[in-house]
Amino acid sequence: LFDLREAVHRQGKKLGRTVAVIAESDLNDARVLNSSSRGGYDLDAQWNDDFHHCVHAVLTGERDGYYQDFGDIRQLVKALQEGFVYSGQYSVYRKRRHGSPSKHLPPGKFVVFSQNHDQVGNRMAGDRLIGLAPFEALKLSAGINLLSPNLPLLFMGEEYGEKAPFQYFVDHSDRELIEAVRRGRREEFAAFQWEGEAPDPRDEATFLRSKIDLGLRHQGNHRALFDLYKMLIKLRKEVPSLSVLTRKGMEARLFEGTKAIRVKREHGGDRVVCFFNFDSRPVNVSPSLGDGLWQRILESASERWGGPGGTGWPEFIRSGGPETSFNLGAYGFVLYRQAGPNKGLAERSGVS
Known part of the structure; x- marks a missing residue:
């Protein structure tokens, strides 16, 4: 892998291009990302399936197959803080210890997502998150992904809630290979409790059902x-504390007894705090912001984002006085930024 990385980087340099080598691995092996001085392969990044499994299991309640290892909201906090959730502890699904510590690795080494071609395409019916969780949860999954310090990956159509499934299809001509694919799919689904018959990967109808409808946007x-x-995406690009791929200045904490998470991020004097509720019920939380004036720059429950309307979070909060609690709606999230020279961002962007 290291030799491959070196060869790709050399070729990229010759072409005048920056080329990244990203591993698609579920081994949770830090050697894939560790520097060569630490005995690693020093790849530029790798997909973090643990992040996806945390979000998916909490939002859908699924516990079959590899999801049986997930569903505890504290695991998502760990994914934000460290990268791998399974870093050497026992995996019920694998029936062995799994993974290695990754806390020393920068978050920019981890590609995170709430959907991708594997996690959707390897479901028997190819069903997307839109068919498994309510609309507010779709917005929440976007928020935790794009406001994280990691590299976000978006799967085609998730950005507008594509309804068409993404089913596994092939166009092989070898009959034995086609049958091997069919058999392999059936065996893969055995660990899950999905009902019905798997779509035939060789059937043209399987491909046609998977075509997206851009008009839905x-x-x-x-x-x-x-x-x-x-x-x-705009906020991630323009707000300094959201645009850096670092955990320095970041704190992720769970509100005890709830499924609500507070994430603080700071960079170069810019400070933001985001509150995420992964529960199907509203929850009261105390913001515990730092001293000063804080401005709400986004609330997912806003009618602008197809939500039920504001839940009482004020446009401005002056911290340092008596502690106040606010209602965080089911599957809702709210983002605040400390007011300062750029405090007009919300007004300029039309954020609410």
Whole structure:
């Protein structure tokens, strides 16, 4: 792997391009990312399936297959803080210890996602998150992904809530290979409790069912979700504390007894705090912001994002006085930024 990385980087340099070598691995082996001086392969990044499994299990309640190792909200906090959730502890699904510590690795080494071609395409029906969780949860998954300090990956159509499944299809001509694929799919699904018959990977109808409809971007809640994704990307690019791939200045904590997480991020004097509620019920939380004036720059429950309307979070909070609690709606999230020279960002962006 190290030799491959070196060869790709050399070729990229010859072409005048920056080329990244990213591993698609579920081994949770830090050697893939460790520097060569630490005996690693020094790849530029790798997919972090643990992050996906944390989000998916909490939002859908699924516990079959590899999801039986997930579902505890504290695991998502660990994923934000360290990268790998399984860093050497016992995995019920694998029936052995799994993974190695990754806390020493920068978050920019981890690609995170709430959906991708594997996690959707390797489901028997190819069903997307939109068919498994409510609309507010789709927005929440976008928020935790794009506001994290990691490298976010978006799967085609998730940004507007594509409804078409993404089913596994092939166009092989070898009959034995086709049958081997069919058999392999059936065996893979055995660990899950999915009902019905798996779509035939060789059937053209399987491919046609998987074609996305870009026109949905302009309709109803699909448009609201699309607009939210664009705003989250805009904030990630423009707000210094959200644009850096570092855990320095970051703190992720769970509100005890709840499924709500507070994430603080700071960079170069810029400070933000985001509150995420992964529960299907509202929860009261105390913001515990740092001293000073804080401005709300995004609330997922806003009608602008197809939500039920504000839940009482004020546009400004002056911290340092008596502690106040606010209601965080089911699957909702709220983002605050400390007011300062750039405090007009919310007004300029039309954020609410």
